[in-house]
Amino acid sequence: MDERLLDKKIEKVLREQSLPDHSDSWAEETLQLMIEPLGSIGTAADLGGQQAGSDLGRRQTGSDLQDPFDGQAGSIGTAADLHNTVVNRSKITKTIMRGTLTVAASLIIGIGGLMIGAKFNPSLAENMMKWPLVGQWVEYLVGKPGLKSAIEHDRYQPINAAIKIDNTEITLNGVVADQQTLAVYYSITGDHAEEFVELSLEIPDFKAAIGIEFSGMGEEVRLSEIRAYGHEIPTQFTLAFTMDNKVFRFPVSLDASLSRESVQYELNQPLVIADYGMLDIEEINVGVINASVKARLLPAEGVKDLNIGLYLMDQNGDKIYFDSMGRLNSEAEVEAQTMEFKASISRFELDGKMFIGIDPQRTAWQSNVLSTVYFDVSSETIHSELPNQSEIIVYKGREVSALSDMSGKESEKPWITYEFLRPGMFDENPDYGGHEYGALRMEPDPSESSMGMWQTEEGAAFNIGVPETSEVDRIYLSLFVPMVDEVLKPVEIKKLN
Amino acid sequence: MGWLKTDTPSQRGVSESNEVLKASLTVFVKTHDVMIRKLSYKLTAEVEASKDLYQQTFLKAMERLILPEHLALLSPSGISEEKAAANWLYTICLNLYRDQYAKEKRWLNVVEPQYAEDSAQALKIEFAADPDPEPLEVLMREEERAVIESALCQLSDHYRIPLIMYYFLECDLKKISEVLELEISTVKSRLFRGREKLRKNLAAQEFSTANPIKVSGREV
Structure with missing residues (x-):
């Protein structure tokens, strides 16, 4: 069928609307509800009949209408009282169907640490030693206005210490810190210079969680941001770099005057x-x-x-x-x-x-009303009971592949990757820029899994990987409900x- | 405070002004009665829910109408004020629907099949141009209308409300963006995607007409 013709038909239905059955009396009933707070002077039908002879066709003035509420039996008194009465009358009882929701184990899927991965030319890296050079380091600081501002205000603390083990040398160039964040600038030369290095804070009795965001890997200088949650970073600690089973430990002493203002x-x-x-x-x-x-x-x-x-x-x-x-x-x-x-x-x-x-x-919030999508690994079948057609999950086939870490090292076990699409998700909110709209659990729960999510032209894509050797029978997908209406x-x- | 001041006028004055207020409300309701009945029915697609929405709309409106600053809405003095009052009432109705009914509907919808999009087929229906159609044609048109209405019901409110505002209420993009608190570009996108989805839904319904599907609890 011609799309234009179909569009016309759709438009026609959209533009027209029949009246609901037996709705002729609605106005009368509603008027009774509205007029009740004003007192019992006549019925709505009576009032309707007065229309022709009244002055309703023009705007009333103060002399036309003077205090319609005083002196009535059971009167409301003031305009404010009347307003309150009307407001109370029209309060709507909110009944959102939540009673049937139950708790389901879930794990948030997120893209996780954002890796900018900006490459820097050596001259920029060299210039870094001559702080402040914020203007020349803008690409390093994209998405980090806080760090940029701190550097602009001379909060960079140079350290310039180097440790060499075998043929690998790590230089801790400097840090910018506040109570719970440590931005670390460092460089690696010699063997393994291109490899990924693991950073850790060694602080006695430090039990808080730490999130490390690897922000940039240039030819000479890298930036990692360490965020401590639930615990303050002390002014003295050891910063450890682990690479190829070697640990490079740097004692760090922060200048409190540069890092403790808040x-x-x-x-x-x-x-x-x-x-x-x-x-x-x-x-x-x-x-x-x-x-x-x-x-x-x-x-x-x-x-x-x-x-x-x-x-x-x-x-x-x-x-x-x-x-x-x-x-x-x-x-x-x-x-x-x-x-x-x-x-x-x-x-x-x-x-x-x-x-x-x-x-x-x-x-977004999670409800088990939507937690009804599951995927049988053995039969590769999706079972879906999603209530809204815009929330379809489509299985796009599987892929067996090697999984590599950030330095490019491949894991020994191959992984099976299942890919799902949720076409309606970004349609619901084309401007959405967040990540956390999905959750999953697996049966039996595997010790390892990988998850990812990204946006495609077709919608949101979920990538769920499990080791080939794992015995996962079923994968459950729980979808978060975005609050776009609120x-x-x-x-x-x-x-x- | 003008007409709502708390001075004590004569009993006769009170009675008269009270009657005028009630009469004004009556005229207001009767003026907008048909359109709000249609709009609430268009939004909820259910008679009981639309009646509830209809009543809540006027009761909510009354909270404002009794205030002197909204006198122009209660008794508009010209076409532009009448139109403004109508738009204001539509906005109340839409917001109430979005706040209350849409949330409930989200859980009540039962829409199948899930994968019908893959089997998209064009809807084989035509609107006859004949102004005096045969009874069979009338029946077919009604059937077509029902199919399109049900496809509209299946549409997520993110798309359905802008479509209703644009086509049924004839709001412009700016007005829709203001009421729904969306960027104009988003409104455009939703209108476009809404029409697109509607076409797909229609194709899906045609695909499944051999096996009646459940839409909002009714068999179509």
Whole structure:
């Protein structure tokens, strides 16, 4: 059929609408409800009949209408009283079907640490030793306004120490730090100069989780950002680089005056996430490099999980989003639904009013109503009971491949990769830029798995890999429901110091 | 406060002005009755739900109408004010639907089949140009309409509401973007994708007409 003709037919149906059956009396019934608070003077039908003879066709003036409410039996009294009465009458009882939701184990799929992977030319690397050179390092600092600002304000602390083991030499060029973030600039020469190196902080009794973001690998200089969650980085610690079973340990002593300044804010009310729960903000701390928010999530009954898109906003409406992988706290804290978010904004950038808000476009909740997609590995069959056609999951075939780490080393076991597409997901919200819209569990739970998610022209693609040797029978996919319909307003936060 | 001031006028004055207020509300409801009935039915596709939405719309409107600053909405003095009042009421209706009914509907929809898109076939229906069609043609048209309506019902509200606003309420892109709090480009995208999805849904329904499908609890 001609598409244009079909379009015309669709348009015709869209433009027209029949009246619902037996709806002729609705106006009368509704008028009764509306007029009831005003007192019992005549019926709506009576009033309808007065229309012709009244002055309704023109705008009333103060002399036309003077205090219609005083002196009535059971009168409402003031305009405000009447307004309240009407408002109460029209309150809608919200009945969102959540009662049947149950808890399902899930693991958040995320793209994880963002790897910029910018390459630098040697002259830039050389120039790095002559701080401040922020202007020439913009590509290194893309997406890191907090770090950029810290460097601009001379918070870079040069170290320039080198350790050589066998034929590999690692130089710790310098760091920029605040209470919970450590940006490490280093370089590797000799053998394994191109390989991936593992960074770790060696701090006694340091039990907090650490997230390491590898930001750039140039020919000489690399940048990694270490984010500590739930614990402050001390001014003295050992920074260890592990490569090829060799450990390069650098004692580091931070200049507290360059790394301990921060601004605290407070919010004395929880952030309401529509009907899905609340986020109780416990602490907002903006340091030299990053802003950190500690919060307790209080989901509403029946809501399994919430992935929060939190942002800070200045008075100009410019938003800075907190990392989407905010849940890197210790296991115990996760169980208690506490969260810690970090965003790259420096205290130097704060000016004027600040607001905090939850972006419905980046916030999603999980419900087992949607957790009904599962994939049988043996028969390669998808079982789907998704209620909305726009949430179809399509299986795109499997691939057996080797999996390599960041340095290019391949694992010994081949992996089977299953790819799923969810065509409707980005259609629902074409502007969506977040990651956390999927979850999965496997039966039996394998010790290893890999997950990824990206956007294609066809929709969102999930890539789930398991080792060929694993005995996974079934993969469950749980889909997060985006809150694109909700209106969540930001709230102003107050500076404490 | 003008007409809502708390001075104590004569009993007669009270009675008269109260009657005028009630009469104004009556005219207001009767003026917009048909369109709000249609709109609420278009949005909910269910008689009971549309009645509820209809009543909530007017009750919600009354919260504002009784305030003096909204007098122009209650008793518009010209065509432009009448149009503004109608638009304002449509917005209330749409927002109520989005706030309440759409959430419930999200869970109540039962739409199958999941993979019908792969078997997309054109809908073999034609609208006759004959102004005085035969009874059989009328029947076929009604059937076509029902198929298209059901396809519209299956559409996610992200697409359906902009389509209804654009075609049924004849809102322009700016108005849609304001009411739905979307960028104009997003509105355009949703209108385009909505029409596209509607076409696909129709093709899918044609594919499955041999096996009646469930849409919003009714067999089509």
